[in-house]
Amino acid sequence: MTKPVAAPSRDARAKRPGHVLHVSATLALDSGVELAPYTIAYQTYGKLNADKSNAILVCHALTGDQYVAEPHPITGKPGWWDTLAGPGKVLDTDRYFLIGVNVLGGCMGSTGPADIDPKTGKPWGLSFPVITIADMVRAQKQLIDHLGIEQLFCVTGGSMGGMQVLQWAAAYPERVFSAVPIATAARHSAQNIAFHEVGRQAIMADPEWCGGAYQQQNRNPARGLAVARMAAHITYLSEAALHRKFGRNLQNREALTFGFDADFQVENYLRHQGITFVERFDANSYLYITRACDYFDLAAEHGGALANAFRGAATRFCVISFTSDWLYPTRESREIVHALNAAAANVSFVEVATDKGHDAFLLDEPEFFATLRGFLDGCAQHRGLPGA
């Protein structure tokens, strides 16, 4: 394996452009820890209208960030939802005010384990409190309050972003006019936890991890983090997508080499995914964010009945899943829909037929786009927003 490039230092990440809200008030975390002060890094796209009724909070997935619709400051690649968000696009920045927020525990400006603990003057590392999806949402709410937005027009996101959507709707129903959880689940399954645990063990097995204190020792568990990313990446694609993209095609060679180089394109692709990931991501953040997902179980927090999470909500829901998503399969979305129906909520459900797997929510999927556009148009009409 080519040795991955060292991760950008905390300083390098700190130099990226963008908005940061500094919060001095205490955030009461699920763990019982009181976090203060902390920062929330965010980006916005489009213009907030006069009555602040056109804001869409876009929640990112595991390794995403606030750069929804503009080039990423480290990689230079387009925003992670560039397919969907921008002028005239489905998340139309000519009509809506989009807000992207780096999650608490992240490594792109919101307080996370790579930051300096003000109490010690050293990076938090593993002394950072374990956070939950609800904690992430609590932090986001501080930002929404700060922006003076009484009610978000919509909260949306895929995968872990979808968990935040569900948490928003459950915790602050009056603040959410509409909610679109995509390719997600109301709780992490045993298989989901298992894959995350493999990633964490890959990181923690890397001697460069140094018990989480790699920053102080000027080291970086890049190899472990790359392996974690490779394992996770397989779960983002369907078997059919891998077959179509790569099959058993060889990588720039005519025949098998009878060695351990990347003979197959799929090997080369995975190695590339691992190597490029460590250039932009912090290993401890990966531990914390995967843990937050594993802990997510919305029903358990509502007496064991998911419907209880949504009782009395006036929020309009559109639940979207993808047929070939085996990480958060359609049956997980159906459970959400059943609970919403049991709570007499206003809900649409669309299962989009695609062979692209979990990653479909990041890709150009016409049926998905049409569904989301139609739902938002309907909500905009109800909300009294001007048409496209």
Add this chain to the structure above:
Amino acid sequence: MTKPVAAPSRDARAKRPGHVLHVSATLALDSGVELAPYTIAYQTYGKLNADKSNAILVCHALTGDQYVAEPHPITGKPGWWDTLAGPGKVLDTDRYFLIGVNVLGGCMGSTGPADIDPKTGKPWGLSFPVITIADMVRAQKQLIDHLGIEQLFCVTGGSMGGMQVLQWAAAYPERVFSAVPIATAARHSAQNIAFHEVGRQAIMADPEWCGGAYQQQNRNPARGLAVARMAAHITYLSEAALHRKFGRNLQNREALTFGFDADFQVENYLRHQGITFVERFDANSYLYITRACDYFDLAAEHGGALANAFRGAATRFCVISFTSDWLYPTRESREIVHALNAAAANVSFVEVATDKGHDAFLLDEPEFFATLRGFLDGCAQHRGLPGA
């Protein structure tokens, strides 16, 4: 993560009881390398009859070995097919003579990368030639010749063992009266290769791996190998099996700990799988054996048409798959069956309904057992073997 115990040394593995055939003749490998001398470690169960017509070759999966129906000499656990093989069982040692063979490249006595290269007097490590499923079968054939067995009554095995079954039937049809490939495929898919590549990268990312020369340096990439095993182990179980066995149950605790210990039973289970695996397996062997699977593509070796691999064969086939096996799903078995039908071969096909995933072939599955028993009884009648 608890630091895994160091792997047993080559010497410790060499002290296990069992049969070893020393071959001085050259083995012409697919890579072009000529391997000589080499050893084949094997175990037998039951009694070979007078006309040597009751022999069943049992081919093991990725990390299995020759200890099919007796306690494993390192772990002390029952043989890996103890459910199925023994007196009065489906693979009835009162009727049949079972032969278990450690594959070439393995670490339980057959020549592999942990052995001493006679040319250098040092362990082979990565200078061991990359071997293929066909090479494994070529080595097995030397043993069958040595035992004086003109025709095997049956060749069977699951997973990588099933690949060997297909290779036997394709390469030496006249030596195989019946063949039972279980939970397998005629070629490794992109997703199969991807999971193997993650495992290899986990091993090679471990600094203890030392470029494959860990034995000379008295080191052992146990952590990398444990991570590889954990990732692979997820693929052996269905999502439903993981859910039924573990769900979101906590491990010996009443509540989440808000830390990175194994809060969930599924995490503890996976860690245990990783730790115990490294006690009995060699990391380089893992690289070589996974590579052999990745290289397997029986159709490609027969002009691109799988049916060509089986033309003219008199072998009786029984192809078995499991509904919830997502590693080698039923569609892979169907492709084998279609090819056998196109070659006008004698073939039965059974898809066993189970939610246990790929590992079902190792477990007590009544429909699977009944299928195999019935097929073997029919074959025994045709072969003129006495009834049960």
